[in-house]
Amino acid sequence: xxxxxxxxxxxxxxxxxxxxxxxxxxxxxxxxxxxxxxxxxxxxxxxxxxxxxxxxxxxxxxxxxxxxxxxxxxxxxxxxxxxxxxxxxxxxxxxxxxxxxxxxxxxxxxxxxxxxxxxxxxxxxxxxxxxxxxxxxxxxxxxxxxxxxxxxxxxxxxxxxxxxxxxxxxxxxxxxxxxxxxxxxxxxxxxxxxxxxxxxxxxxxxxxxxxxxxxxxxxxxxxxxxxxxxxxxxxxxxxxxxxxxxxxxxxxxxxxxxxxxxxxxxxxxxxxxxxxxxxxxxxxxxxxx
Amino acid sequence: xxxxxxxxxxxxxxxxxxxxxxxxxxxxxxxxxxxxxxxxxxxxxxxxxxxxxxxxxxxxxxxxxxxxxxxxxxxxxxxxxxxxxxxxxxxxxxxxxxxxxxxxxxxxxxxxxxxxxxxxxxxxxxxxxxxxxxxxxxxxxxxxxxxxxxxxxxxxxxxxxxxxxxxxxxxxxxxxxxxxxxxxxxxxxxxxxxxxxxxxxxxxxxxxxxxxxxxxxxxxxxxxxxxxxxxxxxxxxxxxxxxxxxxxxxxxxxxxxxxxxxxxxxxxxxxxxxxxxxxxxxxxxxxxxxxxxxxxxxxxxxxxxxxxxxxxxxxxxxxxxxxxxxxxxxxxxxxxxxxxxxxxxxxxxxxxxxxxxxxxxxxxxxxxxxxxxxxx
Ligand code: SF4
Ligand code: SF4
Numbered sequence: 001x002x003x004x005x006x007x008x009x010x011x012x013x014x015x016x017x018x019x020x021x022x023x024x025x026x027x028x029x030x031x032x033x034x035x036x037x038x039x040x041x042x043x044x045x046x047x048x049x050x051x052x053x054x055x056x057x058x059x060x061x062x063x064x065x066x067x068x069x070x071x072x073x074x075x076x077x078x079x080x081x082x083x084x085x086x087x088x089x090x091x092x093x094x095x096x097x098x099x100x101x102x103x104x105x106x107x108x109x110x111x112x113x114x115x116x117x118x119x120x121x122x123x124x125x126x127x128x129x130x131x132x133x134x135x136x137x138x139x140x141x142x143x144x145x146x147x148x149x150x151x152x153x154x155x156x157x158x159x160x161x162x163x164x165x166x167x168x169x170x171x172x173x174x175x176x177x178x179x180x181x182x183x184x185x186x187x188x189x190x191x192x193x194x195x196x197x198x199x200x201x202x203x204x205x206x207x208x209x210x211x212x213x214x215x216x217x218x219x220x221x222x223x224x225x226x227x228x229x230x231x232x233x234x235x236x237x238x239x240x241x242x243x244x245x246x247x248x249x250x251x252x253x254x255x256x257x258x259x260x261x262x263x264x265x266x267x268x269x270x271x272x273x274x275x276x277x278x279x280x281x282x283x284x285x286x287x288x289x
Numbered sequence: 290x291x292x293x294x295x296x297x298x299x300x301x302x303x304x305x306x307x308x309x310x311x312x313x314x315x316x317x318x319x320x321x322x323x324x325x326x327x328x329x330x331x332x333x334x335x336x337x338x339x340x341x342x343x344x345x346x347x348x349x350x351x352x353x354x355x356x357x358x359x360x361x362x363x364x365x366x367x368x369x370x371x372x373x374x375x376x377x378x379x380x381x382x383x384x385x386x387x388x389x390x391x392x393x394x395x396x397x398x399x400x401x402x403x404x405x406x407x408x409x410x411x412x413x414x415x416x417x418x419x420x421x422x423x424x425x426x427x428x429x430x431x432x433x434x435x436x437x438x439x440x441x442x443x444x445x446x447x448x449x450x451x452x453x454x455x456x457x458x459x460x461x462x463x464x465x466x467x468x469x470x471x472x473x474x475x476x477x478x479x480x481x482x483x484x485x486x487x488x489x490x491x492x493x494x495x496x497x498x499x500x501x502x503x504x505x506x507x508x509x510x511x512x513x514x515x516x517x518x519x520x521x522x523x524x525x526x527x528x529x530x531x532x533x534x535x536x537x538x539x540x541x542x543x544x545x546x547x548x549x550x551x552x553x554x555x556x557x558x559x560x561x562x563x564x565x566x567x568x569x570x571x572x573x574x575x576x577x578x579x580x581x582x583x584x585x586x587x588x589x590x591x592x593x594x595x596x597x598x599x600x601x602x603x604x605x606x607x608x609x610x611x612x613x614x615x616x617x618x619x620x621x622x623x624x625x626x627x628x629x630x631x632x633x634x635x636x637x638x639x640x641x642x643x644x645x646x647x648x649x650x651x652x653x654x655x656x657x658x659x660x661x662x663x664x665x
Binding site: 064065066067068069102103104105106107142152153154157158161163165166167168169187188189190191192193194195197198213214215216271273274275 | 336340341342343345346392394395396401402403404406407454456457458472473474476477478479480481483492493494495496497498499501
């Protein structure tokens, strides 16, 4: 028993070492070059049967308060292919509850891939650090449902709710009424403040950058296509992006090179949100074959 | 955790950030003996600030019936039962604050209500503390069976839980008036503030997907006016202004006078450790044991001072100033007959007779040749 706990403590130190030094990757993945049109690839494309999913253990976020006592998702399976132009990442994990609807007190299932914007010097793997940004590619189940069924509103959240009057809900008529729409939105705080969360988006994946915990900022670009599906207690999420994109603060992939990456998963049914999440124990690495 | 001084519990207490008091601190005093639960305050707030989609369930100002009512349901029991026994020694709180009772992985001890808990803003309305027996009549203070109305807004706490819980620093406390605001462009809807605020005054908007909270009517405050919930109060139970720390209290500031000099207005649940800036004149008919867990050990003395107000000319004068003007009173003055209130520049904004002149009119109005009747 004692020897076991000693080993555990030792293992923790080794973990911590890799986290801060950021040199030895925890897991190594490969993005296999395949003769398929990756740009058009689907979630259940036959190509995925030719790539063995690599198990990647996740642990509770342990660096910044609040830390979840325990996380709902403890492992995720990783696959990746590319065709020289586009690269696709496919994540699969078990989650018995599908949390994709918005309520006042519920949280969305979600997953994110994090990459350093520049590998040298490598930023801290947990959200990057000042002057050493990371690029986060973030899928949220809420946005999948938005895409399938239309942007969720209070009416979809609470279909039986009634409200007599919305005092400032002016009608917006016809074309050329942008100004009226704007005037209307003055009274919708998130939209008036231009918060990207408050508007519908084309993609289900949000792209962000961060330079340390608490600095996550939406990049207002949509270079990554996402596809997600929940079936039989399993989420499968696909992220597809060009290897290289025209944005200096985005990650760029090159054939033959290795790129550090970290994965995070949120189990909404477990009230996970923000820093309450399951994360890679340190930087992993993906080799673009 | 840092150590900060919390005068409401008479000791240093833990907080996430160092002590950083604003130049002035927004506060409301409520005379709970006078609230009639007309909800005019709730509606004044609602029509001004939260009439939009996604805000339907939001009552930045709510009024609940105690002991059983609550919005959201059980907000108080939820956190009190988690906190466990809350001991005071004299005027010093010797138990743990919510920051001190936090689990090692958390910043604060919290209670997260369920979705449906927010759906019934006035459940338990008018429910009394127990069954009324046949033949019961009210003979003494406190009443054997009681209930009272508790109006609440955000307390724009000196040590806000919402602010300290936000991992993005999207919540800030204004230096000029102590009002606590959520930056609507920085918020990412994590709802850490919703979890952390023990008073449950930070709320999530499902339409915009970010959190919102009471803004202390800052546009009115900036104009020297009291908040909507205060100025629309039918019962004239409220006064809004700026409270000082005990060291800097001015006797001619109406807020300081009631809070620090008369010690008649007490903060609610000071033991949570947030230094909330809602102060209540306790209802004198309610069981002191209940009031003590809510307002701390000074409550019985405050009730005595209130009962004795009829012999205290100055206190009476102040009580009549409550609800007499829309302007924030920075100072007040009393003479034999009148109470006077002044704005920040020292200009008189209100003058109220301490005792309304009594006029008795004849049963018969000779001019109109009509009989006057009392309509009960
Ligand atoms: S308006 Fe005044 S009297 Fe009416 S419920 Fe609100 S606080 Fe009470
Ligand atoms: S009452 Fe709650 S929301 Fe208001 S300042 Fe205090 S902690 Fe924040």
